[in-house]
Amino acid sequence: MSASLEARSKSEISFTVNGEQKTVQAFPMERLLDVLRLQLGLTGAKEGCGEGECGSCSLLMDGTLVNSCMVPALQAQGASIVTIEGLDASAGSQRLQEAFLECGGAQCGICTPGMILAASHLLNKNPRPTLEEIKEGLSGNLCRCTGYLQIFEAIATAAGRETAASS
Amino acid sequence: MNHERIVGTAVPRKEGREKVTGKAVYVDDMVLPGMLYGATVRSQIPRGKIRDITFKPGIAWNEFVIVSAKDIPGKNCIALIGDDQPCLARDSINHPEEPVLLLAHPDRHALRKAVDAVSIEYDPLPAIFTMEESERGSEIVWGTDNVFKTYLIQKGNVDESWSKADHIVEGEYSTGAQEQLYIENNGMVAAYDAKQGVTVWGSLQCPYYVHKALMALCDLPAEKVRVVQMETGGAFGGKEDYPSMIAGHAALLAMKSGKPVKIVYDRAEDMAATTKRHPSRTRHRTALSRDGKILGGEIEFTIDGGAYATLSSVVLSRGAIHAGGPYYWPSVRIRAKAVATNAPPHGAFRGFGAPQSIFAMERHMDRIAQVVGLSPVEIRRRNFLQPGQTTTTEQVVREPIDLGKLLDRAISVSEYQTKKQEFAIENRTGATKKGIGIAAFLHGAGFTGSGERYLSSVVGVEGCADGGIRVLVSSTEFGQGTKTVLCQIAAEALGLRYEDVAIAQPDTTEVPNSGPTVASRTVMVVGKLVESAARGIHQTLKLSGMLGDSYSAEEFRAACLAYVAAHGQLRAWAQYDPPTDVFWDDEKYRGEAYAAYSWAVYVAEVSVDLTTYSVSVNDFVALQEVGRVLHPVLAIGQIVGGVAQGIGFALFEKVIWQQGRMQNNQMTNYIMPTSSDLPPIRVFFEELGNVHGAFGAKGIGELPMDGPAPAIVNAIEDALGVRFDSIPLMPEDIYDAITARSLRDKSDVASVIR
Numbered sequence: 057m058s059a060s061l062e063a064r065s066k067s068e069i070s071f072t073v074n075g076e077q078k079t080v081q082a083f084p085m086e087r088l089l090d091v092l093r094l095q096l097g098l099t100g101a102k103e104g105c106g107e108g109e110c111g112s113c114s115l116l117m118d119g120t121l122v123n124s125c126m127v128p129a130l131q132a133q134g135a136s137i138v139t140i141e142g143l144d145a146s147a148g149s150q151r152l153q154e155a156f157l158e159c160g161g162a163q164c165g166i167c168t169p170g171m172i173l174a175a176s177h178l179l180n181k182n183p184r185p186t187l188e189e190i191k192e193g194l195s196g197n198l199c200r201c202t203g204y205l206q207i208f209e210a211i212a213t214a215a216g217r218e219t220a221a222s223s
Numbered sequence: 224m225n226h227e228r229i230v231g232t233a234v235p236r237k238e239g240r241e242k243v244t245g246k247a248v249y250v251d252d253m254v255l256p257g258m259l260y261g262a263t264v265r266s267q268i269p270r271g272k273i274r275d276i277t278f279k280p281g282i283a284w285n286e287f288v289i290v291s292a293k294d295i296p297g298k299n300c301i302a303l304i305g306d307d308q309p310c311l312a313r314d315s316i317n318h319p320e321e322p323v324l325l326l327a328h329p330d331r332h333a334l335r336k337a338v339d340a341v342s343i344e345y346d347p348l349p350a351i352f353t354m355e356e357s358e359r360g361s362e363i364v365w366g367t368d369n370v371f372k373t374y375l376i377q378k379g380n381v382d383e384s385w386s387k388a389d390h391i392v393e394g395e396y397s398t399g400a401q402e403q404l405y406i407e408n409n410g411m412v413a414a415y416d417a418k419q420g421v422t423v424w425g426s427l428q429c430p431y432y433v434h435k436a437l438m439a440l441c442d443l444p445a446e447k448v449r450v451v452q453m454e455t456g457g458a459f460g461g462k463e464d465y466p467s468m469i470a471g472h473a474a475l476l477a478m479k480s481g482k483p484v485k486i487v488y489d490r491a492e493d494m495a496a497t498t499k500r501h502p503s504r505t506r507h508r509t510a511l512s513r514d515g516k517i518l519g520g521e522i523e524f525t526i527d528g529g530a531y532a533t534l535s536s537v538v539l540s541r542g543a544i545h546a547g548g549p550y551y552w553p554s555v556r557i558r559a560k561a562v563a564t565n566a567p568p569h570g571a572f573r574g575f576g577a578p579q580s581i582f583a584m585e586r587h588m589d590r591i592a593q594v595v596g597l598s599p600v601e602i603r604r605r606n607f608l609q610p611g612q613t614t615t616t617e618q619v620v621r622e623p624i625d626l627g628k629l630l631d632r633a634i635s636v637s638e639y640q641t642k643k644q645e646f647a648i649e650n651r652t653g654a655t656k657k658g659i660g661i662a663a664f665l666h667g668a669g670f671t672g673s674g675e676r677y678l679s680s681v682v683g684v685e686g687c688a689d690g691g692i693r694v695l696v697s698s699t700e701f702g703q704g705t706k707t708v709l710c711q712i713a714a715e716a717l718g719l720r721y722e723d724v725a726i727a728q729p730d731t732t733e734v735p736n737s738g739p740t741v742a743s744r745t746v747m748v749v750g751k752l753v754e755s756a757a758r759g760i761h762q763t764l765k766l767s768g769m770l771g772d773s774y775s776a777e778e779f780r781a782a783c784l785a786y787v788a789a790h791g792q793l794r795a796w797a798q799y800d801p802p803t804d805v806f807w808d809d810e811k812y813r814g815e816a817y818a819a820y821s822w823a824v825y826v827a828e829v830s831v832d833l834t835t836y837s838v839s840v841n842d843f844v845a846l847q848e849v850g851r852v853l854h855p856v857l858a859i860g861q862i863v864g865g866v867a868q869g870i871g872f873a874l875f876e877k878v879i880w881q882q883g884r885m886q887n888n889q890m891t892n893y894i895m896p897t898s899s900d901l902p903p904i905r906v907f908f909e910e911l912g913n914v915h916g917a918f919g920a921k922g923i924g925e926l927p928m929d930g931p932a933p934a935i936v937n938a939i940e941d942a943l944g945v946r947f948d949s950i951p952l953m954p955e956d957i958y959d960a961i962t963a964r965s966l967r968d969k970s971d972v973a974s975v976i977r
Contacts, residue, residue: 099252100245102456104406105490109890112406140245153243157235160856163864164702165242166407166456172243194898198890200404200457201702203867204898206860 071132074142082129089113089124092139100140100169111197114170115139121177140169149176152214161210163201171197175211184215230715230918233856237706237726247454250410250426255483259288260331261476264324264341265496266316269350269565269883270364273314279340287337288327288480295475297442301467302435308531308568310440310471316345317364318530319884320496320567327476327484350565352883354504354527357562365563371528372536372561374543376615376812379554384519388510392591396583397949400878401500403572404895407456409465409497410487413473420447421474426455427466429739430697430729436467441474452729455701460571463741464533465497494888498570499878501526501538505583515595517606519554522546524580528561529568535561540671542576544816547615548584549626549665550606555615566883571741573868574928577666585662585933586948589940599937603663604630616816623911626663629824629846636907637826637844650942654833660937662930663824667817668922669744672807679799680738682749684713684756686793690780692717692760694726696737698749703924704857705745711853712750712917716757719776743922746853747819750917752797759795818915821922823847825930829938836954838874838939840902847926848909851919858923862906865927871895873932877951
């Protein structure tokens, strides 16, 4: 660590991640994404663009879908955070993950954790979304591989609904 | 023998579970003990000589590892086809993103400031930024004439066709640069020790390209360079050649510091500095008979290669060979040229030159249709290649392809004729104009011409101690489904369950060189070799007396276990054996350009809003013949994903250049299609089979990139009655064209009144 950075002071920040209480030392403006990846080893959230466009660093913070590259660590104080690593447990999440596998919703996989969190967030709010609502729900998450249709299909399948997006 | 059919079914993606649970490990997820972070100091000018490099005060420079060109142990180049591209500029600068110095530090935040605190002084030289400037030759920036490569393809006597022609149709078409925009940025981790040499782990397509480049750069023998592919978050050609550069940089820092070094680009650096699709310009002059048959033509295909040769010669080759489309040319002359400019080198992107020349061909066919007075459907039907006829390189079409039948089916499922009539009526009123357009095309699978012969790929299959088998290839997975499909092929060949087959992580100390993962070659060429090697395992077990001709999966497992226990290991290899009836002349550029082609007809339906001048694609039909479809879900994924990138190429993705530098190198201002931008993409396959590929498969990955742009622009012309010959076609271009037309119409009226 260089002298200039050591001079600035780190703060103690506490939050819950995937149900576990964590306390970290971080610079207040450090990105939550980096704190999770580098300090807590939660590498499921990915950096795609670093400016809140691509959604590959998506996670749930107090039930809201956020781009963790845009969240200063200090803002996470007291928050409850769910990452892809914590999504494993619930039956709904598993259904979503299975549907992504079955429908071809994951190709290179780099956007997948963010996509699944966005999808999970959508289904929590709206368990039976229409195709238009699915498109809207994923509009902050970019995928370069799939052309999205098989992702829509996966979400519709997990929701128990057919989609006519692809034949 | 177990007759369970694995090929043709949607088995689960091999590495799928790791991906959906976030457990898949990409290069940026790797941390090694004592690891430093590396960064690149780049030139800021397009062309000149480095006069001086100074390190500004205020930075604890003694904490940094600093590498310059003089630290390179071997040859200062990124060895690829040629070796003209330096790894680090020593004194000459040829584009504005040229790496000059490398820095490493334990704290990545400290790096950014340090990069900014390196000051480079230059003696600038005049630079060139367009193909036209390069062709004029007022400044020679590469070689003796700014030309990386030319090809001449000649068939018949074109010069005789002009006098016989009832119509001669000319056109000029152009396409812009396109960023691959894989969501995972480029990155590498390197480690060095004197005994083992250099190891790199990274996001890459071609482990043995990186291996070759590192041997030359680090002056190390093959056994002291190890390249491991990590899970790779998209590539699309964009991780074909540039990873060798980043691997070289990380390796140099690791060698100098003695510590592992990670270099991961951020989005801005990745977009600005790494390769993009070559901008192109195509000129057509075509002789036609009264009934719309092509008699002959001249095609001039030019691409902007940027500052170094890299892959331009092979991109040019594929573009030139595809320039005549799926049509029969009794005579043709194709002149192709790749020229140098002072932009970062352009490189591979899905389609590799073909989307550029096919855009031109398919726009030109619509223009020909208008001149001759035929429909876009009929002009294509009359000129389609038929089995027994020859392509522009005089390759005889041996596949029993019936393009007329593909066209009929595409027209039918898209309801082309009905919609065409409906739109013509609807468009008389209202501020939204609708149109429908088609594109017919082909894409050759595998390396061009003698390429596969030179590559001479090797694959292995091994029997494991647990009784299962494992595929050994350097072919990489980056989303397409390489791992899944190659395991399906091995399982099918041996009559095993899909679950019994594993595939090695590409690591040059473990897997043979099965060639690069490019050119739609993996399923067809590598897949066939996997099939042979898998059969070799059975052969060995049979010859050893441990297994008969027919067996159950359990019997195979027992035999495999017993063999490994007795002999230590069970391995079979297969090497590419060129078909004896395939002929290619590298000098004349004539003969069997590809062992097989995939064929397609795409139909796009658009609406153009005359208030905002924006285009919506409302429906898209993608019908193709790709041989046997080995995995229906992955195959549809390839087509839909390719069409989405094609829609971006046509309508969204515009690189803004200034002095050879990308200005909009962010996802906020370089726009790719989002979930809301895409129409239903309806995918249809015809399956003819192919003698060359595993279980009848041909290439699929690149094909869907070729057709969307011309189909969409043809549909826009159908909607507006205005011709567009350049992509990306942005709302402002449509506004300009419509405004220009209405001004012209007014002046026509004025001249009549006078």
